[in-house]
Amino acid sequence: MAIQIKMPALSPTMEEGTLAKWLVKEGDQVKSGDIMAEIETDKATMEFEAVDEGTVSRIVVAEGTDNVKVGTVILELTGEGEEPVATGEGKSEMEAPRIEQGEAADQKTEATPEPKQAETGARQMFEAAKNDATVADPEVPEGTEMVRVTVREALRDAMAEEMRADDRIFVMGEEVAQYQGAYKVTQGLLDEFGDRRVIDTPITEYGFAGVGTGAAMGGLKPIVEFMTFNFAMQAIDHIINSAAKTNYMSGGQMRCPIVFRGPNGAASRVGAQHSQNYGPWYASVPGLIVIAPYDAQDAKGLLKAAIRSEDPVVFLENELLYGRTFEIPKLDDWVLPIGKARIMKPGKDVTVVSYSIGVGLALEAAETLAGEGIDAEVIDLRTLRPLDRKTVLESLKKTNRMVVVEEGWPTCSIASEIAAFVMEEGFDDLDAPVLRVTDEDTPLPYAANLEKLALISADKIVAAVKKVTYKA
Amino acid sequence: MAKAPARPSAPPVPNRERPNEPAPFQATKEELLDFYQHMLLIRRFEEKAGQLYGLGFIGGFCHLYIGQEAVAVGLQSALDGEKDSVITGYRDHGHMLAYGIDPKVIMAELTGRAAGISKGKGGSMHMFSTEHKFYGGHGIVGAQVSLGTGLAFKHKYSNDGGVCLAYFGDGAANQGQVYESFNMAELWKLPIIYVIENNQYAMGTSVNRASAEDQLYRRGESFRIPGIQVDGMDVLACRGAAEEALAWVRAGKGPIILEMKTYRYRGHSMSDPAKYRSRDEVQAVRDKSDPIEHVKRLLEEQGVKEDELKSVEQAIRKQVNEAADFAEQTPEPEAGELYTDILVESY
Numbered sequence: 001m002a003i004q005i006k007m008p009a010l011s012p013t014m015e016e017g018t019l020a021k022w023l024v025k026e027g028d029q030v031k032s033g034d035i036m037a038e039i040e041t042d043k044a045t046m047e048f049e050a051v052d053e054g055t056v057s058r059i060v061v062a063e064g065t066d067n068v069k070v071g072t073v074i075l076e077l078t079g080e081g082e083e084p085v086a087t088g089e090g091k092s093e094m095e096a097p098r099i100e101q102g103e104a105a106d107q108k109t110e111a112t113p114e115p116k117q118a119e120t121g122a123r124q125m126f127e128a129a130k131n132d133a134t135v136a137d138p139e140v141p142e143g144t145e146m147v148r149v150t151v152r153e154a155l156r157d158a159m160a161e162e163m164r165a166d167d168r169i170f171v172m173g174e175e176v177a178q179y180q181g182a183y184k185v186t187q188g189l190l191d192e193f194g195d196r197r198v199i200d201t202p203i204t205e206y207g208f209a210g211v212g213t214g215a216a217m218g219g220l221k222p223i224v225e226f227m228t229f230n231f232a233m234q235a236i237d238h239i240i241n242s243a244a245k246t247n248y249m250s251g252g253q254m255r256c257p258i259v260f261r262g263p264n265g266a267a268s269r270v271g272a273q274h275s276q277n278y279g280p281w282y283a284s285v286p287g288l289i290v291i292a293p294y295d296a297q298d299a300k301g302l303l304k305a306a307i308r309s310e311d312p313v314v315f316l317e318n319e320l321l322y323g324r325t326f327e328i329p330k331l332d333d334w335v336l337p338i339g340k341a342r343i344m345k346p347g348k349d350v351t352v353v354s355y356s357i358g359v360g361l362a363l364e365a366a367e368t369l370a371g372e373g374i375d376a377e378v379i380d381l382r383t384l385r386p387l388d389r390k391t392v393l394e395s396l397k398k399t400n401r402m403v404v405v406e407e408g409w410p411t412c413s414i415a416s417e418i419a420a421f422v423m424e425e426g427f428d429d430l431d432a433p434v435l436r437v438t439d440e441d442t443p444l445p446y447a448a449n450l451e452k453l454a455l456i457s458a459d460k461i462v463a464a465v466k467k468v469t470y471k472a
Numbered sequence: 473m474a475k476a477p478a479r480p481s482a483p484p485v486p487n488r489e490r491p492n493e494p495a496p497f498q499a500t501k502e503e504l505l506d507f508y509q510h511m512l513l514i515r516r517f518e519e520k521a522g523q524l525y526g527l528g529f530i531g532g533f534c535h536l537y538i539g540q541e542a543v544a545v546g547l548q549s550a551l552d553g554e555k556d557s558v559i560t561g562y563r564d565h566g567h568m569l570a571y572g573i574d575p576k577v578i579m580a581e582l583t584g585r586a587a588g589i590s591k592g593k594g595g596s597m598h599m600f601s602t603e604h605k606f607y608g609g610h611g612i613v614g615a616q617v618s619l620g621t622g623l624a625f626k627h628k629y630s631n632d633g634g635v636c637l638a639y640f641g642d643g644a645a646n647q648g649q650v651y652e653s654f655n656m657a658e659l660w661k662l663p664i665i666y667v668i669e670n671n672q673y674a675m676g677t678s679v680n681r682a683s684a685e686d687q688l689y690r691r692g693e694s695f696r697i698p699g700i701q702v703d704g705m706d707v708l709a710c711r712g713a714a715e716e717a718l719a720w721v722r723a724g725k726g727p728i729i730l731e732m733k734t735y736r737y738r739g740h741s742m743s744d745p746a747k748y749r750s751r752d753e754v755q756a757v758r759d760k761s762d763p764i765e766h767v768k769r770l771l772e773e774q775g776v777k778e779d780e781l782k783s784v785e786q787a788i789r790k791q792v793n794e795a796a797d798f799a800e801q802t803p804e805p806e807a808g809e810l811y812t813d814i815l816v817e818s819y
Contacts, residue, residue: 202655207653213622214607214620217607218622218627219630237615241611241615247816248814251588253590309816
């Protein structure tokens with residue numbers, strides 16, 4: 001009875017991976033705990049261990065195969081005391097989705113349990129960021145070729161391009177060098193720039209945030225990566241008290257051109273301490289620039305702008321978006337302006353303002369709404385400080401209704417800030433109160449069902465839009 | 473008889489290299505006079521600042537350096553002003569004066585005037601002079617230790633031959649980020665001298681009430697950073713220790729710690745009634761160990777006449793009075809300054 005081994009899901013949001021290397025060959029005996037293969041996900045290369053004992057009867061998916069979907073049969077084992085199935089001269093080829101049900105049943109194949117994607121409330125946000133919605137692009141010269149890259153690659157390319165141009169720029173953080181980045185964002189940088197400029201630090205956020213800030217004061221241009229912004233709480237003193245305020249306190253003498261970057265916001269099923277949006281925290285601090293891009297072209301263009309800035313920048317990425325692919329114009333030097341929002345989708349009935357991962361949901365909701373005859377304009381703030389009030393107010397002037405979407409808590413949020421200035425400066429343009437669609441006002445729970453309840457969704461946005469357009 | 477298995481004895485652990493015990497600096501008469509002038513300037517400046525505080529010209533926090541003058545003057549006199557950087561905490565007036573920065577712009581900062589070195593926007597605790605490679609003036613206890621480690625990182629990254637002198641107090645020596653910084657500095661062999669100005673009280677808490685290891689020069693041992701304890705009331709000992717420490721760091725051996733045993737005569741800040749120690753204790757230090765009196769005696773031994781010292785004293789009083797007059801009369805910042813220097817660029 002053959003045992004089918006399937007492509008495992010090695011992270012809650014993994015959909016496919018590369019079968020990098022087989023460490024067993026047909027005819028080998030394996031026992032539980034043996035490492036059978038190396039599987040590359042978009043984050044890391046993982047070793048895949050055997051759980052069952054038996055003889056490798058057939059390697060179904062050859063090594064080096066990309067985009068192997070989770071659940072695809074990759075290897076067959078023959079259980080103990082059985083005749084190995086003839087393997088056709090050790091032929092191993094990519095015949096992946098060969099799980100014809102009937103045949104498998106006939107052969108009395110015992111399937112390992114189907115690897116299932118872990119349930120997560122973050123999936124709705126992750127799925128929405130597939131970018132199948134049409135979005136308006138920033139201005140690019142006509143005829144520019146578009147290439148598809150992930151947000152992760154866009155961020156890496158931004159750093160690499162800037163580092164090539166300016167020796168003062170260096171990257172420091174936990175696992176940024178030899179490990180190639182905890183989320184692989186710094187992949188390849190060590191090879192290109194060496195350990196003088198790509199520096200692994202001990203796990204001491206407070207200390208290395210201070211070291212980076214001091215180096216910036218001394219005249220360098222550091223990029224400090226936090227493995228996640230949750231850990232930057234240990235370093236927030238240096239971000240605010242040292243980096244943000246010193247130029248002012250010195251009457252303009254002390255520069256601090258530094259970028260603090262890393263993933264921010266809810267990831268998937270990691271619980272309350274690892275799931276938090278710090279956008280509003282940093283955006284309330286004078287002296288900081290705060291950027292939170294959504295797609296790859298903004299990630300690249302704004303990170304390059306952040307690195308070039310003479311001011312301290314907090315650059316908030318999103319783990320769920322790292323692996324998402326978007327189109328990006330193939331230009332030598334793609335730099336975007338800081339402090340400018342982007343109209344992702346023009347519309348006339350209602351303005352939906354969001355940033356970071358909320359933009360994907362806003363676009364999804366806009367599509368649903370279009371089907372119901374409501375034409376929503378979707379604005380991506382991109383920069384949280386300084387906020388582009390002008391773009392928001394001009395849109396309001398056109399639509400007279402507004403919903404703000406934020407993957408974060410409602411209290412003292414970017415959404416509250418927008419509601420406040422829209423009331424102050426756009427009161428006469430409002431035909432309905434501004435509504436906020438935010439995460440629930442609770443720590444983020446672990447349980448999948450509760451997590452889902454806590455996070456924003458396209459449905460919640462649709463409902464809010466219907467309310468402000470009086471279609472509910 | 474069964475033979476005991478041969479147990480290879482572990483090779484003796486070689487003693488780690490240590491810096492030499494520093495020798496007191498052999499100062500010429502001119503150098504000694506220079507030390508005297510700088511220390512006296514700090515003393516008189518700080519006394520005047522205390523007075524202006526009492527008169528309401530200076531607000532907020534104001535931490536005086538009286539009693540500790542030998543530390544900044546002795547250490548900074550050994551630096552290469554072209555290359556080396558200095559950073560300290562909020563008790564920063566003395567370190568700036570030791571650099572020869574004009575007392576007028578420092579005093580005007582204390583009174584919050586536009587002519588102050590930070591345009592009146594920093595105040596006593598937040599003063600900087602990038603021209604002198606003096607990087608502040610930081611108000612959060614211990615922050616300057618990480619920041620100074622960053623300055624040292626810059627010296628090494630740019631291979632500019634500079635060393636960072638990072639001052640902090642016995643109180644800051646218990647902050648976590650100090651040890652995070654020690655670890656990175658030794659790991660990366662950064663050119664930095666950590667100077668612990670142990671004035672024996674972290675605000676009102678004496679060293680031995682707050683520190684499990686109160687011999688603070690040993691605080692680097694578990695990071696393999698050597699430390700030297702120095703008489704911080706003796707400017708020649710301070711200068712001698714700085715020479716030894718600089719030689720160590722400039723030779724690429726990584727960071728070093730200098731624990732300067734010193735004493736502040738005044739309270740932690742102007743608002744500190746200093747009830748945690750007796751008047752007698754303070755008086756005893758003043759009588760026996762005053763750093764300025766010490767240099768004065770040395771100068772007299774070298775044949776410097778009483779009236780020569782008097783004229784130095786008079787010149788300094790005049791300079792300090794002029795600084796105070798300037799600081800009282802020069803205008804406050806324009807209202808528009810409220811909004812400048814927040815960001816460097818426009819977005």
